[in-house]
Amino acid sequence: MQGNGELRANDEAGLPADARAGAPASPFERAAWFDLLAAHGFAGEARVDAYGEAGAVTAWLPLRRDHAGQLSGLTNWYSFAIRPLFVGEGDRAAALRALFAKLKKRGRRLTLYPVPDAAQADVASAMRAAGWWVKAVPAGDRHWLDLKGMSHDDWWEGRPGALKNTVKRKAKKGVVDIQLLTEYDPGSWAAYESIYAASWKPEEGDPALLRAFAETESRRGTFRMGIARIEGIPVAAQFWTVEDGTAFIHKLAHVEDSLKASPGTLLSAALFRHVIEVDQVARVDFGTGNDGYKKDWMNRHEPLWRLEAFNPAHIAAWGPAIKAFARSKLGRE
Known part of the structure; x- marks a missing residue:
């Protein structure tokens, strides 16, 4: 089946809201997310939406x-993933090949990160079929929980003994009060921002973007937030969303001098219980990063990939390609 591709600036066409990656829906794979990134200055010199068509299916x-x-995936540090989205049914591989063939006419280098493990082989294959030199390397980690029909109690029984004992002992003391919210509240969000500012975390990358994202998710009904307080003072906060059977853990923070009471751990336990028992999710996604504590809560791990593609039609791409591949054979990693 023959395909054709287009490359358009965002003011000519944007991603439709119903584009899907062929996996459970994600807040980072909707038109509104990319619009938000562009509005907050993350589109570099310009936003570009690449399209490829094959029959009734369009890859975006x-x-x-x-x-x-040089082009890169439209992401920032909040993004869990970047991968092609699709509208319609048909030969997705052909649509992807058409997309990357069109991109060859517009750029000498293309970088995508973080690409999910489930998508990287198909994306890299389509790039190579379109004539790009491609280097794919694992460059990050994602931890997630696959409940596989488990109840909350079934899942909790399998957690490490130290974690379960901590939650039991600290909850029994009654020092930490937990509040769970399903709608955005300015006062509660301000409490989160104050906790983050007093935490061990680096300075928040773009608090205005994150706040706008939280407000949008609240309007969609996906917003989940937890705040832990000790003697009325906020000491820990977490921002999650729930969508299409998956809970996404976006941000968490706690005040350092509250650690003895384990407010962050108690808050996580409460949010896990809520999304499993009330929202009845089948999956919890802890996003990017290989922090050791994530293993206590999750039962699955997979790499995230960086795809570096070089256009051999541009001599200027040869030097960077040789450097990237070093001694490995072009297009085979």
Whole structure:
């Protein structure tokens, strides 16, 4: 089946809201997310939406132009993933090949990160079929929980003994009060921001973007937030969303001098119980990063991939490609 592709600036066409990656829906795979990134200055020199069509199916890939000849996935540090989205049914592989063939006419280098493990082989294959030199390397981690029909109690029984004992002992003391919210509240969000500012975390990357995202998710009914207080003072907060059977853990923070009471651990336990028992999710996604504590809560781990693609039609791409591949054979990693 023959495919064709297009490359359009965002003011000509944007991603439709119903585009899907062929996996459970994610807040980072909707038109509104990419619009938000662009509105907050994360589109580099320009936002570019790449399209490829094959029959009734269209592949879409939101990109940014970093500088002349170089494109990257439209992401920032809040993003869990970047991968092609699709509208319609048909030969997705052909649509992807068409997309990347069109991109060859517009750029000499393309970088995608973080690409989910389930998508990287198909994406890299389509790039190579379109004539790109491609280097795919694992460059990050994702921890997630696959409940596989388990109840909350079934899952909790399998957690490490130290974690279960901590939750039992600290909850029994009654020092920490837990509040769970399903709607955005300015006062509660301000409490989160104050906790984050007093936490061990680095300075928040873009608090205005995150706040706008939280407000949007509240309007969609996906917003979940927990705040832990000791003697009325907020000491820990977490921001989650729930969508299409998956809970996404976006942000968490706690005040350092509250650690003895384990407010963050108690808050996590309460939110896990809520999304499993009330929202009845089948999966909990802890996002990017390989922090050791995530293993206590999750039962699955997978790599995230960086795809570096070089266009051999541009001599300027040869040097960076040789450097990236070093001694490995072009296009085979």
